[in-house]
Amino acid sequence: MTNGVIHWFRFASPQSFYPLAGRMLPWFAVLAALLAAAGLWIAFFVAPTDAQQGESYRIIFIHVPASWMSMFLYVVMAGWAGFGLAFNTRLSSMMAHAIAPTGALFAFLSLWTGALWGRPTWGAYWVWDARLTSELVLFFLYLGYMALHAAIDDPRRGDRASAVLALVGVINVPIIYFSVQWWNTLHQGASVSITRAPSMAATMFAGMLVMALAFWMYSIAATLGRARAIMLEREAHMQWTQDLKEAAR
């Protein structure tokens, strides 16, 4: 680059991004696997047994990183969607759509592991604690985003409509979170917060962080993979997809 400026917009077309995504994908997949291995090692072999919760607390090494990921991915998704809406770039919308299912998956895992953690700790699979309830609403927001896009036949209209929905959602998420916290304090006594985590030994926090990074790398890899599939689907009639090596047979 003679002038030192990277023309990122060169990658704004699916045609140029497709091979780039293909080259990046394996790296993120490998990173994810390595970090997951490290994280699991910490989770099971380094972190000590908790005094109050015994071994069941080890679920937090999935639960908390999954929660973080589900919220982070929603914001990133809304960002891509907003970018696509503002600049009318096809690729941005495709990226937003590539993120959604993975984000929804982490929201589901957060709920699932939260329930399995709640049962031994607080006696019930679902205790309507503030964070789990907010997570549930976030899960619905993901589903709504995917449902809206699926319901609209025209892909361009679907992209832009779901972008508006994602932006409305992302503004609402803090408000919803606050209102659920508020609701929880109003009805205190009915349930105890399972998110009052055990006093964190450094190893526990390290384990959660490593697992969170693993999930993040995995999310990037999954998003790139899905984005490539979306590009192929949407642009099947274009010359560049038909000229691809993998399309030859």
Add this chain to the structure above:
Amino acid sequence: MTAPSSAAAFRGIVRRDLRLAARRRSEPLFTLGFFVVVASLFPLGLGPEPELLRRIAPGVLWVAALLASMLALGRMFGADYEDGTLEQLVLAPSPLVLSVGAKIVAHWLVSGLPLVLVSPLLALQYGLPGDVIAHLMLSLLIGTPVLSLIGAIAAALTIGVRGAGVLVSLLTLPLCVPALVFGAGAVDATLAGLSAAPNLALLGACLALSLLFAPLATATAIRISLE
């Protein structure tokens, strides 16, 4: 003839929508009917014990109002889309945001306000005392516009889409959680002898925020849907 001022255009749209709703008198009554039926179902499902009913009343009545509002949303833009009026509104000289605001106001007058007015009768069914009923009406008065505003966005996004009815509810309900929490919370507080002011203030904040953003989002959504 000079172009009408924005205020006149606003009033004109509200008047027109109200007149159309008056002609199809059955439809607004369906919303009301649904509200009453749903509120009557809970005692049938749970038993008529007065103490229980009094405790669940704020939540039940609020959820019933929420669901009734969802049902009415399809009508906000559906008819105008079908006969081409919506396109005319987009192309009209007055700002689309204003026209959208007018339609939302008219929709609320037809589908939201009646819920507020009928709620005392349902509250009596649940054995709520007088001051609680007053707070219920107030919370619904502030809250139902929020539901109409948020619902308008979803209604605009799904214009002409197959299965739009259920989809609109799916999209809107999670976004209405804050309004539900604060609205029902206000009535709950009054029931417990506490002040409803904090919850009502928060509900008012929801209203202010939705007044600020929803018409804009709805107008954007209409343009997207009509492309």
Add this chain to the structure above:
Amino acid sequence: MDAGPEGGGTVNWGSTADFFAMGGYGFYVWGSYLVTAACIAGEVLFLRARRGKALRQVRAEKGRNETAA
């Protein structure tokens, strides 16, 4: 089981049986980790299948183009 302030390394688990039992919480801990692994594996497989289907779509379009040409 020896659990020092910074964790006991492999001394966390007296035996493999202890590892699987997770102090009696085996169902919950493994229920979480295995479902997570299954979901992630499922997503990967699903993406592979989606890519295959997309490539078949591209080939179909290509064939259509070539016969038309």
